[in-house]
Amino acid sequence: xxxxxxxxxxxxxxxxxxxxxxxxxxxxxxxxxxxxxxxxxxxxxxxxxxxxxxxxxxxxxxxxxxxxxxxxxxxx
Numbered sequence: 001x002x003x004x005x006x007x008x009x010x011x012x013x014x015x016x017x018x019x020x021x022x023x024x025x026x027x028x029x030x031x032x033x034x035x036x037x038x039x040x041x042x043x044x045x046x047x048x049x050x051x052x053x054x055x056x057x058x059x060x061x062x063x064x065x066x067x068x069x070x071x072x073x074x075x076x
Contacts, residue, residue, distance in 0.1 A: 039066035 027034065042062030049055045 035065055035068070039063075 039062045042058050042065065046055045046058040046062065049058060
């Protein structure tokens with residue numbers, strides 16, 4: 001069994017909200033055309049594929065796209 005605790009792993013303290021930055025992050029991550037959506041499509045296709053080499057490539061691409069999105073999101 002497991003227990004669910006609704007708390008963050010790291011504390012978040014937003015001192016000055018930035019609406020422009022939030023809009024950029026949401027546009028990059030969310031939505032059907034966002035980078036995170038593309039990464040999730042690659043990773044979900046990996047599980048429906050029977051060829052192990054192709055599944056490995058889809059996993060690598062999905063991880064690369066998701067990490068690239070997180071790293072390349074501008075923070076000012």
